Each structure stands twice: as structure tokens, then as C-alpha cells.
Amino acid sequence: MERQSAVVPSGDGLVTVDRSLAAMLVAMLRDPLSALPPGVFDAPLVMERVAGRRRLHLLDPALIQDALVRHADDLVKTDDIRRVLGPALGEGLLTAEGAHWRWQRRGAAPAFAAARLGAFLPAMLAAAEATASRWAARGDGAVLDIGHETTVTTFDIIVATMLSGGAGLDVGRVERSVDDYLAPTAWVFALGLLGLPSWTPYPGRRRAAAAKRFFRGAMRAAVARRRAAPAGDDDLVSLLLASADPDTGRRMTDDELADNIATFIAAGHETTANGLAWTLHLLSRHPAEEERLVAEVRRVTGGGPVRPEHVGRLPYTRAVFEEAMRLYPPAPLIARQALRPFTLGPVRVEAGTALVVPIHALHRHRLLWEEPERFDPGRFSPERAGARHRYSFMPFGAGPRICIGAGFATLEAVAILAVLLGRFRLDSLGGPEPRPAMRVTLRPATPIRLRLRARDGGP
Numbered sequence: 001m002e003r004q005s006a007v008v009p010s011g012d013g014l015v016t017v018d019r020s021l022a023a024m025l026v027a028m029l030r031d032p033l034s035a036l037p038p039g040v041f042d043a044p045l046v047m048e049r050v051a052g053r054r055r056l057h058l059l060d061p062a063l064i065q066d067a068l069v070r071h072a073d074d075l076v077k078t079d080d081i082r083r084v085l086g087p088a089l090g091e092g093l094l095t096a097e098g099a100h101w102r103w104q105r106r107g108a109a110p111a112f113a114a115a116r117l118g119a120f121l122p123a124m125l126a127a128a129e130a131t132a133s134r135w136a137a138r139g140d141g142a143v144l145d146i147g148h149e150t151t152v153t154t155f156d157i158i159v160a161t162m163l164s165g166g167a168g169l170d171v172g173r174v175e176r177s178v179d180d181y182l183a184p185t186a187w188v189f190a191l192g193l194l195g196l197p198s199w200t201p202y203p204g205r206r207r208a209a210a211a212k213r214f215f216r217g218a219m220r221a222a223v224a225r226r227r228a229a230p231a232g233d234d235d236l237v238s239l240l241l242a243s244a245d246p247d248t249g250r251r252m253t254d255d256e257l258a259d260n261i262a263t264f265i266a267a268g269h270e271t272t273a274n275g276l277a278w279t280l281h282l283l284s285r286h287p288a289e290e291e292r293l294v295a296e297v298r299r300v301t302g303g304g305p306v307r308p309e310h311v312g313r314l315p316y317t318r319a320v321f322e323e324a325m326r327l328y329p330p331a332p333l334i335a336r337q338a339l340r341p342f343t344l345g346p347v348r349v350e351a352g353t354a355l356v357v358p359i360h361a362l363h364r365h366r367l368l369w370e371e372p373e374r375f376d377p378g379r380f381s382p383e384r385a386g387a388r389h390r391y392s393f394m395p396f397g398a399g400p401r402i403c404i405g406a407g408f409a410t411l412e413a414v415a416i417l418a419v420l421l422g423r424f425r426l427d428s429l430g431g432p433e434p435r436p437a438m439r440v441t442l443r444p445a446t447p448i449r450l451r452l453r454a455r456d457g458g459p
């Protein structure tokens, strides 16, 4: 049992938790998710005090909206996030702040406008079909590492749509480099907690540094290839190349372009891949929901191939993906730091206070969800979703820093599920529920393996 000195509830829903630095470090190194303070699944607000530092955990949807939307200009991302992601992603869209963030966001936004997303569907469906062909070749009964399979699929998609497929990037090496880079994340958080410099040695640091060198080198090579042979397409990189700072007219340097290609490749495939892996795991344990999803796909496609015009007509498939992201949000935590004091509900937020939205806990919060642990895609029917506060479900974040790829991710997830589950069933191998582990994203602590079965009428 973890040691903590005090948990004090007050009449206005605020719970204050004092924790010893040692207890916090042990929990953090075990898994940053298990280091969340007690109370986050029951209370609307939890103020945690560790070694003189204050972290306010927000679980009241109205206060989350107040903080991330109304007070967006009073907040910046925390040093922790910059420490973990900065070396790999530089000053790209995810990690930049202020004016540098704003002009990059404006430059990238047209690529993700709802009206344009449909143009990406052929590439999304082609990648899903390629995975289906690989699976058919593996044969009935093969056991798949489902996280690896979904990663290959979403990687193909991001490379095809961002770089017109011409990046020459090796998916296997990129996947290994992301794994190695993120593996010691908990140590980086722990060093931050102790106020130690980022060069302090820790287990996994050398592998992470080698992974970062490979990843950054591959991104710079992608930029050089693009400069040497402009694709002339309207893929994302063309848009970034064409975007100019509205105030100065300045365009992106090669380093800035590499930061953003790195950002879009990293943020734009691993999250969706994890969301899909958890979805396929949940469906393997919920055959009735899986059957309903397959019936929807067959009704809409008439049993033929999934075409772009079908994807927007699969509301149950989408609801399944959303319910999986409720239970296993691929980005399980959002953190900010207050630049200046302001009032949030019953709390005076002082400059320097960290604000944390533990999305993982919000999505399983007992005041917000009935039977929060139960997998029930029906929660995302328009009637039931419309009855909830918009900010009780926020896998893509909120406010101006909301995920720019939210529509893209949902579209590709629905397309991939429709193609793969139309042709295959994935059976659970049994055993205990896989444990999630937070490594910036929420990954299965050990690989999830599922058994492949061709469907009747399939290959």
C-alpha cells in the first residue's frame, strides 16, 4: 500500500492529497498512471502537494472547459512534456508555444479541414487492404501481435498522406525507435520531479538517445529528399512548405520542417494504432458487439469492398472506437502549467501550479459514467452522447491545443475496422485483462496477442 500523509476532502468537492516525494517516485517509476493521486475516480477536483509543488487534477467537465478553453492563454505545456518530447520533436506543432505554435497551427490546419479529410480515404482504405492481404497470407489460426499490426497500418497511412508515400522510411525501424525512445518515460518524469538536469543518467537513456538520433536523421533525410524532388502534391508537407507566418512572411526552415514531419509522424500514427489495438482486444472479448459491428459493415457495403463513401455511414463502428478510447484513451493525460494566477471554481490557481486532466480517470469517473468499467458502445449513440457534458469525453483534448488530427484519426480508425473486421475475426487467447501502461501514450504493458480467423465468405 502506498504511503501518503493526508487525504482531506472539503465541502466544495476539492480533495487535498499530501504525498511524500518517495511514495510519488516509487509509484511514478512503477507506472505514471498508477501515480495518479487517490480520489481522481470519485472527486471533481484533487489538489496534490508533493515536495512543496502543487498539481491540481481536474475531473469536473465544466472546470476543464473553463481551464483549457477560457484560460488557454494563461497556460503553457509543462516542463515534463517538453523534457520527454522536446528532444525528438523539437519545436514542432505539439511542443511549440505562443506565436511559433500559432503560425504552425494555421499552416497545418487546411490539411485537416473536415471537407478535405475525405481525400485521404483512398490511402486509408488501401493501407487497411494491404494489412488484410498480409493477414490472409498468414493463414487461419495465426497469432498476431495486434499492436504491431495496427502500427504498421497507421504508419502506412501517415506516410502516404503526409509525404505522398515517398519518404523511404522503414516502418520496422521507426516502430523500434519509438518504443526505445518512450520506454524510459517514467524516469524522465521522475528526474523532473526531483529537479535533476536532463543529462542525469537513468536506465534506457542510451537506447533512447540512439533512437532519437535515428528518428531525427530519418526526418532530416525526408526533408532533403522533398527539397530535391518536390512532389507537387497537396499532401501535408506541401502545405507546410507553402505556409508563411502571417506577421513576418517567414517560411519554415529545414529544421522546422523536420520538427513537424517528426511531430506528425509520431503523433499521427502511434496514438491511433494504440486506440485500434485496444478496440480489437475489447471486441475479441465482446462477441455480441463485434457481431453488431460486422452486421453494420455488411449492410452498408452490401458484402463488397469498403469504399470511401461507406465510411461516414458506419455510426456503430465509430461508437465502438469511441467507447474503446473512453476505456483506454491513447493520450491518457493532459498537463499544463499556469503562467499567471486565476480562479478556477473554488480554487485560486497560483502561477506555476500544474493543472492535470487525467483523461484516463475522467473517462472512468464514478460521478460521470454509469458502470464506468463496462464496455458499452451504446453510450455513444447520439441520444446518450448528447445528454452528457461535452468535456466528460475528451480523447483528443480540448481548447486551442485540441488534437489537429482528431477527424483524421476517427476516419482512419473506422475505415480500418470496417475493412479488417469485414474479412476477419480476432479471437481472444483468454487470460487476464491486459494492463495498460502509460509511456506518454497508453500502450498495453505487454503485447496483446489475438488469433486470426477468416470469416465465412472471407478469404
Ligand code: HEM
Pocket (backbone or CB within 6 Å): 093, 094, 095, 105, 263, 264, 267, 268, 269, 271, 272, 275, 329, 330, 331, 334, 335, 395, 396, 397, 398, 400, 401, 402, 403, 404, 405, 406, 408, 409
Ligand atoms: C486516436 C488518435 C489520437 C489521439 C487519441 C490523439 C490525442 C491528442 C491529444 C489529447 C492532443 C492534445 C495534447 C494536449 O493538449 O496537451 C493531441 C494533439 C495533437 N495531435 Fe493528436 N491524437 C490522435 C491522432 C492524431 C493524428 C492522426 C494526428 C496527425 C495526423 C495527430 C496530431 C496531433 C498534433 C500535431 C497535436 C498538437 C496540436 C497542437 O498543439 O496544436 N494526432 N492529440
